[in-house]
Amino acid sequence: KNQVEQSPQSLIILEGKNCTLQCNYTVSPFSNLRWYKQDTGRGPVSLTIMTFSENTKSNGRYTATLDADTKQSSLHITASQLSDSASYICVVIEGNNNDMRFGAGTRLTVKP
Amino acid sequence: DTAVSQTPKYLVTQMGNDKSIKCEQNLGHDTMYWYKQDSKKFLKIMFSYNNKELIINETVPNRFSPKSPDKAHLNLHINSLELGDSAVYFCASSQVAAVGLETQYFGPGTRLLVL
Numbered sequence: 019k020n021q022v023e024q025s026p027q028s029l030i031i032l033e034g035k036n037c038t039l040q041c042n043y044t045v046s047p048f049s050n051l052r053w054y055k056q057d058t059g060r061g062p063v064s065l066t067i068m069t070f071s072e073n074t075k076s077n078g079r080y081t082a083t084l085d086a087d088t089k090q091s092s093l094h095i096t097a098s099q100l101s102d103s104a105s106y107i108c109v110v111i112e113g114n115n116n117d118m119r120f121g122a123g124t125r126l127t128v129k130p
Numbered sequence: 131d132t133a134v135s136q137t138p139k140y141l142v143t144q145m146g147n148d149k150s151i152k153c154e155q156n157l158g159h160d161t162m163y164w165y166k167q168d169s170k171k172f173l174k175i176m177f178s179y180n181n182k183e184l185i186i187n188e189t190v191p192n193r194f195s196p197k198s199p200d201k202a203h204l205n206l207h208i209n210s211l212e213l214g215d216s217a218v219y220f221c222a223s224s225q226v227a228a229v230g231l232e233t234q235y236f237g238p239g240t241r242l243l244v245l
Binding site: 020059060061062063064067105107109117118120122123 | 134170171172173174175220222233234235236237238239
């Protein structure tokens, strides 16, 4: 069983709408959590990096939250644009050995 | 100004062949990585390497071997290719060796298809 579970698997929204992607993890001990955006045919690009003590971090229209107690994170996208269409990958870094545990990603499609 | 570049972008080859994928970074980073992204889109780390240490994911077959001629390059050589090796391979780099809070920069990927 993967230690990082993302939901939904895919999501379609209309341009201008907001959406929230979820990431639940069981990785322990925890070091930090990252959200990546991966455009089709491209490599992942880092959006946010959050440590244990951070609850919220924003990068433009992207806002990530972290609840280290419940081991949940979310990525909120505000006022979506067509260019937001991509896969969003949650990655949790294990505290002992810095192993990276990848989620399967959420495929977001923004339609005009 | 491509930060992390990979060649080739696409690679189609026969089972049993030996092939190499090249990776170069111009960011001056100390550490480079190879990842495999399978058909289900899971990214799995294969190797991390700096000038002092090679860390190998124990699940990686020894048919895969990283070769680093210098700090800016980490090539991936694959012997006796198998059908299950078909995937997208990503190279990445970061400033320091430990995957702490530094950002990794990924290349565009190499799509390998083994027939």
